[in-house]
Amino acid sequence: MILQRTELCAHLHTLLEVDKFKDYCPNGLQVEGRDRVRRVVSGVTASQALIEQAIVLGADTILVHHGLFWRGHDGRVTGWMRKRLGLLLQHDINLLAYHLPLDAHPQWGNNVQLGARLGLVADTRFGEQQLGFLGRPHADLFHPDTEGLQRAADGTLQFAGAQSLASHVTQVMGRQSLLVEGHPGPIDRIAWCTGGAQGYFEAAIAAGAQAFITGEISEPQAHYARECGVAYIACGHHASERYGVQALGEYLASQWGVEHQFVDIDNPA
Incomplete structure (x- = not known):
């Protein structure tokens, strides 16, 4: 089954009722990669370690709860931001992030899953x-x-x-x-x-x-x-917050036939 990135983004936007929430980050597509989605890696945060593991696994799309862009960031692409963005762009990987909409969802959300x-x-x-x-x-x-x-x-x-x-x-x-x-x-x-x-x-x-x-x-x-x-x-x-994005990725695999793997990058916080 061929899943277009635009189709996936539109589906998740509706499923998670993104427009209902006042958030302090952009929800949905944060970094544009390949047009077609075949292999999704999910994780809690779009860290360099998660991106590197997604590359190893051959992912074309990364699905996270905590994305790259937040209100209050000064917008300069330096340091850790340059490294993360550079990897995504170099390997043509889509980054999708859903924050409050994923916390709240009654079926796939972090709270209901916890x-x-x-x-x-x-x-x-x-x-x-x-x-x-x-x-x-x-x-x-x-x-x-x-x-x-x-x-x-x-x-x-x-x-x-x-x-x-x-x-x-x-x-x-x-x-x-x-x-x-x-x-x-x-x-x-x-x-x-x-x-x-x-x-x-x-x-x-x-x-x-x-x-x-x-x-x-x-x-x-x-x-x-x-x-x-x-x-x-x-x-x-x-x-x-490990469980919502994992459940959402599994839903995408069952609904759309894409490959999905959850990667848990250890974090003591």
Whole structure:
């Protein structure tokens, strides 16, 4: 099947409802390469390491969450920008990037994909542009012997406490999570928003969360957690945003017949 770049870009623009979002980066095609798309490499960030790996894999298109261009950059093509752009242009590779539209998408988005891996299903959205998710542990997504998970008197699932939830997040993510304890008892109302969403914590508290999961933490959030009694779990910006772009790439492979490979460039942040 021959997929034209213009056709792919138009499809993703509609699928991800790009026009709904106020973002601080361009969503969609950021660097133009070959007209035809046959082999897609996806990754979290358009780093030099990801671009180099895509070249090795023979990709004509790279699909990422974090692209090259952001509001506030001065626009000069020097240093790291020159190296990344030079590789893309030299090898005629398309770069497609989707930021907030990929965070929010109800099927392929970062938040819904992270929730599925953590066993959480959202019933409410909150925060600016409705990017935050709030929900509960879902029985169908858990092994019955999951440590720290228990049933409440009404039969719903809950974690025994913040430590149990943080341990579960650590196990699923494959990296140590940072926990600031808040709620002293069982937890069943959990909010989450991937990446650098520490600014959503107050909205999560107002929405009725007993715990909030995101990628990063800043200094104020520790105080809010302790003073408001809502646990805060930071599990890594990169780690929390590995899943949306991967799911979107797999969708493209099944829908359009292109080859797809997700490349996870390790990042401790």
